[in-house]
Structures are given as C-alpha cells and as structure tokens.
Amino acid sequence: MTSDTIKFYTDESKMFVATDCIVFGFDDGELKLLIFKRRVAPKKGDWSLIGSFVKEDEDVEHAAKRVLKEITGLDNVFFEQSYTYGKADRDDGARCISVAQFALIRIDDYDRKLTEKHGAYWYKLEDLPSLVLDHDKMVIDALNKLRQRAKHQPIGFELLPEKFTIPQLQSLYEAIFQKSLDPGNFRKKVLSFEVLEKLNEKDKSSSKRGAFYYRFNHDNYQKLLESGYNFEIL
Incomplete structure (x- = not known):
C-alpha cells in the first residue's frame, strides 16, 4: 500500500x-x-472453523496457507477458495468480511501434537456441533463445491494416502456424496481415466485374496486435463 x-x-x-478454512480429511471411511x-x-x-484475520501486508491466499501451517504443520495443502461472506451483521465483534477456503488433507499426514496444542479436533460431518457465526453455512457451501469438483475432476486423491485400493477410493467417493456406488461400475469408470498406476502389492487387511494397491499418476492427469478430457465419475 502506497502513501498516496x-x-x-x-x-x-x-x-x-x-x-476461514473448511478443512476436510478422510479416515476410516468417513469424511x-x-x-x-x-x-x-x-x-x-x-x-469454530479454523481461521484468522488477514494481516495488512499479506494476501488472502497467504493468510490461508499460514493458518493451515500453524494448525496442521503442513505446507503443501490443497485448498481452493469457496465463497466470500459479507453480510453486514455476520459478526457481532466488528464489520468483517470472510473469504472461505476449503482444504483437503490426508488425515495421516498432519502433525497431531501441533493440532492438539491448538485445541483442534476432527469431527464426522454428521456429528458436527453447531458452529459460530455463519460457519455452518460455510461448511454446507464448501461441501457442495467439493462435490461439484469431485464429479468432474479426481480431486479426491488429495485425501488418500500415496497408495490405495479401488475399494478405498470408492469408500471416499461414497463419503463425499453420501451415497452407495456400484463397485463394478465404479471400478470400470475410474480405471478408464488411465490416471491410476497398478502396483505389485496387495492390501490383505480385509480379505485373504486382497486388493491391489494403486497410485495416482499426476503427469497423466495433467496431460489429459490440458487436452480437455472429462473426468466425470458420477
């Protein structure tokens, strides 16, 4: 800001x-x-949602990165602007506009001790307590935006570990959309995108036969995205 x-x-x-940051994580089949x-x-x-006032000398995006780093200890967090909330009476403390961001993190990656130090806790969406101000609306709006994005782009991979099974991926999408999906159709659809690499390793925690692990191929995805490929899953 200049003197003029x-x-x-x-x-x-x-x-x-x-x-304000709407921070989603995925754990044990639950969003x-x-x-x-x-x-x-x-x-x-x-x-409350995790948030902060934007400092006079920082961009809104940098403020969100700062908040996420302070609470989770993570630097490279996927986040995207959701909506801006500017009703004149939204905050009893002062006239305040909030730019909401929804973030996706792998629940096993964050710094648990740091999060607990800040008094932050993970809640299942169906068990959420009532939140302050207009934060309940922020969560609903962010979830709807996440669902819209997940329909057309494989955004869900930001919530999964580096290697995962197709059933785990399906479980994630069922949690995001709160609906059951046909296993055969889901497998056929996600494999048709050619953005998953099959690994020579199985997860046998749920059955003797086991399920092969896969990993997300970011390079293939980027090439297809730039070509205008439609990743519609549902």
Whole structure:
C-alpha cells in the first residue's frame, strides 16, 4: 500500500477481512472436518472453523496457507477458495468480511501434537456441533463445491494416502456424496481415466485374496486435463 493510497482512502470507513478454512480429511471411511474452540470474543470457547484475520501486508491466499501451517504443520495443502461472506451483521465483534477456503488433507499426514496444542479436533460431518457465526453455512457451501469438483475432476486423491485400493477410493467417493456406488461400475469408470498406476502389492487387511494397491499418476492427469478430457465419475 502506497502513501498516496492511504491519503486517498483516509475518509473511508474501515472493516476487517478474515479467512476461514473448511478443512476436510478422510479416515476410516468417513469424511471429517477439523474444528476448534474459538479463542477470541465474542463467542469465545464456542466451536469454530479454523481461521484468522488477514494481516495488512499479506494476501488472502497467504493468510490461508499460514493458518493451515500453524494448525496442521503442513505446507503443501490443497485448498481452493469457496465463497466470500459479507453480510453486514455476520459478526457481532466488528464489520468483517470472510473469504472461505476449503482444504483437503490426508488425515495421516498432519502433525497431531501441533493440532492438539491448538485445541483442534476432527469431527464426522454428521456429528458436527453447531458452529459460530455463519460457519455452518460455510461448511454446507464448501461441501457442495467439493462435490461439484469431485464429479468432474479426481480431486479426491488429495485425501488418500500415496497408495490405495479401488475399494478405498470408492469408500471416499461414497463419503463425499453420501451415497452407495456400484463397485463394478465404479471400478470400470475410474480405471478408464488411465490416471491410476497398478502396483505389485496387495492390501490383505480385509480379505485373504486382497486388493491391489494403486497410485495416482499426476503427469497423466495433467496431460489429459490440458487436452480437455472429462473426468466425470458420477
């Protein structure tokens, strides 16, 4: 911000800008959300999304990265802007606009001790307590946006470990869309994209026969994406 800009805007009213992160994780066949107890008044101690005010010298995107790093210990987190919430009465503390971001992390990757230090906990979506301000709406909006993205792009791989089975992948999509999928049709569909590499290794935790592990081929995916390929799964 230049001195001229400050001079021109001195007569205008000021307001706060915040970023709130809807952090999704996948664990034991369940889609979960990371929330914590609000640390500032008003509504201090109530359940809240993880967020922060945007500092005067930082971009909104950098503020989101900072928040995610502080809470999870992770640098390379997939996140995408959801919506901006700007109702005049949305925050009792002050006039504040919030730019929401939804993030996807592998639940086994994050720093558990760091997260617990900040008082953050994973909740199943169906067990979520009521959240402060308009955070409940932020979660609903972000989940709908996640579902729209997951229909057309293999965004779900951001939630899976490096190697996974087709049943595990199906379980993830069933959790995202809250519906059962036909195993045969799902397998045929995802393999047709040619973005999965079959590994010479099996997961035998659920059956003696076991299921082959796969991994996501980012290079193939990027080439197909640039060619305009349609990854519609459902």
